[in-house]
Amino acid sequence: MTDTTNPTAARVDSGSMLLLILQARTFIALILVFVFFSFAAPNFLSAANIVIMSKHVAINAILAIGMTFVIISGGIDLSVGSIVGLCGMVAGWLILNGINLGLGWSIQFNTFEIVLIVAGVGVLVGAVNAFLITKLNVAPFIATLGTLYIARGAAMLSSEGRTFANLNGNPEYGSDTFRWIGAGDMLGIPVSIWMLVAIGLFAAYISRRTPLGRYIYAVGGNEKAAALSGVKVTRIKYFVYMFSGFCAAMVGLIIASQLVASHPATGDTFELNAIAAAVLGGTSMSGGRGRIGGTIVGAFVIGVLSDGLVMMGVSAFWQTVIKGLVIVGAVVIDQAQQRLQAKVALRAQAALG
Amino acid sequence: MAATSMAPTDQAEKHPIGLTIRDGVKVYPGTRALKNVDFDLRMGAVNVLVGENGAGKSTMMKVIAGVERLTSGRITIDGRDVVLTSTKDAARHGIGMIFQELNLFPNMTVTENIFITREKTRAGFDIDMASLREETRALMRRLEQDIDPDTPVGDLKVGQQQIVEIAKSLAQNARILILDEPTSALSAAEVEILFRVIDDLRGQGVGIVYISHRMDELIRVGDYITVLRDGAITGSQSMEGVDIPWIVRHMIGESSKDFAKEIAHDFGPxxxxxxxxxxxxxxxxxxxxxxxxxxxxxxxxxxxxxxxxxxxxxxxxxxxxxxxxxxxxxxxxxxxxxxxxxxxxxxxIALIPEDRKRDGLIQILPIRENMTLSSLSALTKGIHLSLKRELGVVRDFIRRMTVKIASPEHEVSSLSGGNQQKVVISKALMTGxxxxxxxxxxxxxxxxxxxxxxxxxxxxxxxxxxxxxxxxxxxxxxxxxxxxxxxxxxxxxxxxxxxxxxxxxxxxxxxxxxxxxxxxxHGSGHPPAQPHSPAAGPEGRGTEIHAAEDASR
Missing domain, CATH: 3.40.50.300 (P-loop containing nucleotide triphosphate hydrolases)
Known part of the structure; x- marks a missing residue:
């Protein structure tokens, strides 16, 4: 560190070049995966297939966006898969039964109201997570593991484990448009993709251009220092878990609408896919680092990979192994990038004398 | 306790020199922590070490304990040159150091702590707990302490934990024991116990190095005193005739440095x-x-x-x-x-915390984001943060505070200590x-x-x-x-x-x-102030951490 004064210029350049490649690695991986499958899998590049694939990806990507904020803040949210299931059941119940107050009549809702209520349920579970973590000092892993079971159990109880089928809604109540969420499109692009775009842009804006976003990174980077700098840590944690719950609720709606049914086991292990996408996109599990854009690209890599392998006829078992290898590889490369980045910064600093 | 008037030869006989440093130099990037120090460590005596912040006491002891290596100079033990590359190495030469922040596992028992990584095993894997327990009892008898070998260390008082640390060193046959501010967290009664243990060890021929800021303690417990100032030894003699003014004189020096000239101004309300x-x-x-x-x-x-x-x-x-x-x-x-x-x-109100790394900065975030963390609301309209105005303010402060940086987008951890401190000060000042x-x-x-x-x-x-x-x-x-x-x-x-x-x-x-x-x-959840050395981080529980911190500066 002390003797690197003169020959640094050239090395800084080559270092920066390599750094750039490493930083863009997820994107490069996505392009490689795309190119590979467009040769290896027939019809891979057809418009219909791209749309189907994107719809698959959107589900995981929306969850992963919420997860990214949680992980950046230094936490983890294992409950998102269960929230997906619970919110699907809530949506199904509301469409089929409305709310029966036991007075001989029931309240029925239109699609918009159902979306609001379901979103509220997701946010509420997120708030419970945040309450456990901030006020009761439960470790995020344990707190959200608990809500994972509670929410899943509640979903099962809501229908005694049965499926709510035929969620076509009722034109009289204005809930017949429910199917549009999963099946409709605007300008030829499915609604779920639009939702991904909207949530993605919102989250990216929050993370880059608002104090709230800055605080999320600060809390994850060093909670004590953030608190002493005047960041209201509790409030930030409430936001990230509630936002994660909101994202999960949206996914619950999308799936229930796509299937025109809601099953209480929906969303099982989705949280792991969301974590994988975030990590693949460069989010650090120790907090403080990560990008919404990276997470979305990460979700696309995972989604394209699994759909492409299906189209190639690779066995589901091998798919799982390949997915695991990609995730481990991504984290190993991430470590290398961090080291290089620190080195480049130190060298530039040392060059100042 | 201290030897009364003795001729030099008497001293040499009674307290033979066990370890010496000759021409010891230690250079960290940007600072010379030790400047050609000559140090003699006498056995069967308490060698006290005083000096202000950053005077080099801890650096010198870390060199002896194998945590750091001299940039140049020689260390001899019993007349033979040695190179101490690790704490293990130092332990092999009979040197043990007890850090200010104790290096124990609170969830494990006294016995397990004392023999950690050196467990006696049968057939290579089965820990012979009975014999370890017996050895622990023997150690406790030697230290005249009544501590049950099976107590979890977390249940002991801080003073007793320190005794366990000392026992840990003795279990490795330490002949030289370095105590870094051992009394800073102890109650008066615990200090008395520690002094009795030190007395016993001295009687058994152990050479003790004792670092402290408490003058009365030093004078009470010490046999020889060494004063350091700015990495150089300014006084070294037997404790005889040494009083507080003598120590202060050698610590501060006759001519004091001039940090800043007073700008005369009147105080406001x-x-x-x-x-x-x-x-x-x-x-x-x-x-x-x-x-x-x-x-x-x-x-x-x-x-x-x-x-x-x-x-x-x-x-x-x-x-x-x-x-x-x-x-x-x-x-x-x-x-x-x-x-x-x-x-x-x-x-x-704005605070510049004592521990930059832990309380002041978010190491993995860029310099810019660290600087503005406390004053983002001033740069925000509605919810929209103006990155342009932010960069303007940051540039302004970098200039005013003369922070030397390559780019405000670099992680703050790439900066030197002084520049990091300027970032923390900038953050505080930005809140007006x-x-x-x-x-x-x-x-x-x-x-x-x-x-x-x-x-x-x-x-x-x-x-x-x-x-x-x-x-x-x-x-x-x-x-x-x-x-x-x-x-x-x-x-x-x-x-x-x-x-x-x-x-x-x-x-x-x-x-x-x-x-x-x-x-x-200790243990109150608050970071205790650690006045003795800039080189020792507050989380300096273990030697590796110490070393890493030094390297990162």
Whole structure:
């Protein structure tokens, strides 16, 4: 560190070049995966297939966006898969039964109201997570593991484990448009993709251009220092878990609408896919680092990979192994990038004398 | 206890030299921590080591303990040259060091702690617990302590934990034992026990190095004294005839450095008043005990005291990091009611924490984001943060504070200690404070950066800011302060106008009331101040951490 004064210029350049490649690695991986499958899998590049694939990806990507904020803040949210299931059941119940107050009549809702209520349920579970973590000092892993079971159990109880089928809604109540969420499109692009775009842009804006976003990174980077700098840590944690719950609720709606049914086991292990996408996109599990854009690209890599392998006829078992290898590889490369980045910064600093 | 008048030959016979350093030089990037030191460690005696912050005491001991290596110079043990590359290496040569922050596993028993990584096994894997327990008992008998080998270490008092650390070193046949500020967290009774153990060990021929800031202790327990200043040894002799003025003279030197010339200015009205602040700790006593003070605009108030005196805790009460305190705080005559840090910052209070790494900076975020973290609302319209204005403000502060950086987008961890400190100061100043709290602002930064930080402090005061700064450095507090408060055991034990403050008075006041059962320095959740060396991080529980910290500067 002390003797690197003169020959640094050239090395800084080559270092920066390599750094750039490493930083863009997820994107490069996505392009490689795309190119590979467009040769290896027939019809891979057809418009219909791209749309189907994107719809698959959107589900995981929306969850992963919420997860990214949680992980950046230094936490983890294992409950998102269960929230997906619970919110699907809530949506199904509301469409089929409305709310029966036991007075001989029931309240029925239109699609918009159902979306609001379901979103509220997701946010509420997120708030419970945040309450456990901030006020009761439960470790995020344990707190959200608990809500994972509670929410899943509640979903099962809501229908005694049965499926709510035929969620076509009722034109009289204005809930017949429910199917549009999963099946409709605007300008030829499915609604779920639009939702991904909207949530993605919102989250990216929050993370880059608002104090709230800055605080999320600060809390994850060093909670004590953030608190002493005047960041209201509790409030930030409430936001990230509630936002994660909101994202999960949206996914619950999308799936229930796509299937025109809601099953209480929906969303099982989705949280792991969301974590994988975030990590693949460069989010650090120790907090403080990560990008919404990276997470979305990460979700696309995972989604394209699994759909492409299906189209190639690779066995589901091998798919799982390949997915695991990609995730481990991504984290190993991430470590290398961090080291290089620190080195480049130190060298530039040392060059100042 | 100390040997009475002896001829040099007598000394050599009674206390043979066990270890020597000759021409020891240790260079860190940007600083020379040790400058050609010659040090003799005498066996069967207590060799005390004193010096101010960053004088090189800890560096020298780390060299002996194998944590650091000399840049140049020789170490000999029993007349033979040795190279100590690791703590294991040092342990093989019979050297053990007990760090200020104990290096124990609270969840494991005394026996398990003493023999960790050196467990005796049958057939290579089955731990022979019975024999380890027996050895532990023997060690405890040797130390005359009644500690059950099966007690989890976490259940022991801090003083007993220290005994366990000593036993751990003895179990490795340590003949040289280095104690780094061993009494800083102990109660008076525990100190007595420790001194008895030290006496016994001395009788058994163990060479003890004893680092402390408490002058009365040094004089009581020491046989030989070595004083360090700025990495050089300024005095080394037997303890005979040594008194506090002698030590202070050698610590400070005759001609003191001039940090910053006083810019004459008048003080404004009162800007901060504290009334009866008391902060309880988890041990049932008080970290801060009934502190009242007042600060005027443009005034620099120095708070001097030893580690664990409650200075850092007091600042935490003022900034709102501690919410369990009782008492009132007034800014410009108005009571501060908002308990949160954000509320305090809004009222014009800003803190520069003692431990930059842990409390001051978010290491993995860029310099820019660290600087503006406390003042983002000023750069925001609605919810939209103006990155352009942010960069403008950051550039402005980088220029004003003369922060040397390649780019504001680099991670703050790539900066040197001095530049990191300037980032922390910038962050505090960006909030537009009227009261600035600075906790050991010169800790871990080199002399040049130090002078700049002090110049900035002077200028801020001249601009009407009220500054409270905490330091364990006598020279600093004398040079910079308009008024000095000395804290001891959570209380204000002395208040001096700069005109009639002297080093001796401050030291005496800082030792007042010690041994009053203040056992709560550690484990109370608050970072104890660590005045002895910039090289030792507060999380310096283990040798690796120490080494890593040094390397990163």
């Amino acid at each position: 009162e800007v901060l008043r504290l009334e009866h602040i008391r902060a309880p700790n988890s041990h049932g006593s008080f970290d801060v005990d009934d502190v009242s003070l007042s600060l005027r605009e443009g005034e620099i108030l120095g708070i001097y005291g030893l580690m664990g005196a409650g200075r850092t805790e007091l600042l935490e009460c003022i900034i709102g990091g501690n919410t369990t305190y009782k008492g009132e705080i007034y800014v410009r005559g108005e009571r501060v009611s908002d308990p949160s840090v954000a509320g305090r910052i809004a009222r014009g 404070p009227s009261v600035l709290l600075m906790d050991e602002p010169s800790r871990g930064i080199d002399i040049g950066a130090k002078a700049e930080v002090f110049r900035v402090m002077r200028k801020l005061a001249a601009d009407g800011l009220g500054i409270i700064f905490v330091t364990s450095d006598l020279e600093e507090v004398m040079q910079l302060s308009d008024r000095i408060i000395v804290m001891s055991n959570g209380r204000i034990s002395g208040m001096f106008d700069i005109a009639d403050a002297t080093e001796t008075k401050l030291i005496e006041a800082s030792a007042r009331g010690h041994g009053g059962g203040h056992g709560g320095g």
